[in-house]
């Protein structure tokens with residue numbers, strides 16, 4: 482039903498290139514927010530154990546009347562689940578909260594390189610994948626050197642790497658590494674939590690095209706080939722963010738936006754982040 486193109490992952494699984502993120506949506510508001518996204522046409526939801534709102538996503542799935550295979554659902558292993566036993570037990574809880582016998586994509590949320598061995602956590606995800614309860618597995622916030630270590634020590638190449646990307650942090654080195662190794666890149670905080678929307682370049686391009694800066698930014702991601710899932714609890718914005726497939730940015734506009742890179746993170750640095758709560 483939707484006009485959203487799909488990206489084919491390295492195991493053949495297809496993911497809608499535009500989805501809906503639920504980070505920081507309070508648990509008791511998540512069901513309604515996701516139902517709004519479904520009404521608008523989104524068929525890809527990005528949640529995480531750490532967001533505390535998988536149950537709301539599950540409730541929305543149940544209430545939506547949509548068949549399970551019409552929706553692509555991602556969740557992520559929380560930083561507190563460091564041992565294989567904890568990781569496996571937490572995955573069972575994820576399935577229970579989502580009301581499903583599988584997730585479409587399960588990710589290691591953060592590498593936590595100073596805290597624990599992410600290779601061991603990856604082996605647990607491999608086991609989950611082999612059991613058929615995750616259609617694809619991947620990582621989040623992995624730098625190329627983390628991915629090289631996984632590649633050297635494990636069997637399955639991650640299907641995706643979900644990292645912070647927006648016009649102020651283009652992260653092109655990671656994107657190039659991912660592409661070279663058959664890993665799809667997912668761009669989190671695609672509008673930098675709103676912090677890029679007053680940028681004069683984005684405002685100028687938006688005015689020229691009769692679009693909003695958020696739409697121009699999301700379109701830039703789409704034309705770069707990344708997967709995105711902006712978050713909003715505001716219906717008008719949920720609709721606005723979905724309307725990015727009926728216009729195009731010129732090569733000059735694309736280059737002007739990419740040139741805005743200033744290495745600005747809105748979130749933690751993956752090499753030092755060590756929060757295990």
Ligand SMILES: NC(=O)c1ccc[n+]([C@@H]2O[C@H](COP(=O)([O-])OP(=O)(O)OC[C@H]3O[C@@H](n4cnc5c(N)ncnc54)[C@H](OP(=O)(O)O)[C@@H]3O)[C@@H](O)[C@H]2O)c1
Nearest residue numbers: 502503504527669670671672673674695711712713714715
């Ligand atoms: N893997 C990771 O470590 C990680 C980290 C962060 C995020 N993520 C994922 O990425 C998703 C998106 O990232 P994010 O939520 O951090 O940030 P984001 O999508 O870049 O921005 C969300 C913020 O922008 C506002 N907004 C949304 N659309 C807008 C529009 N059209 N015009 C003006 N403002 C707009 C929202 O406000 P309202 O909601 O008030 O409308 C909200 O405050 C998350 O939900 C999560 O799924 C993953």
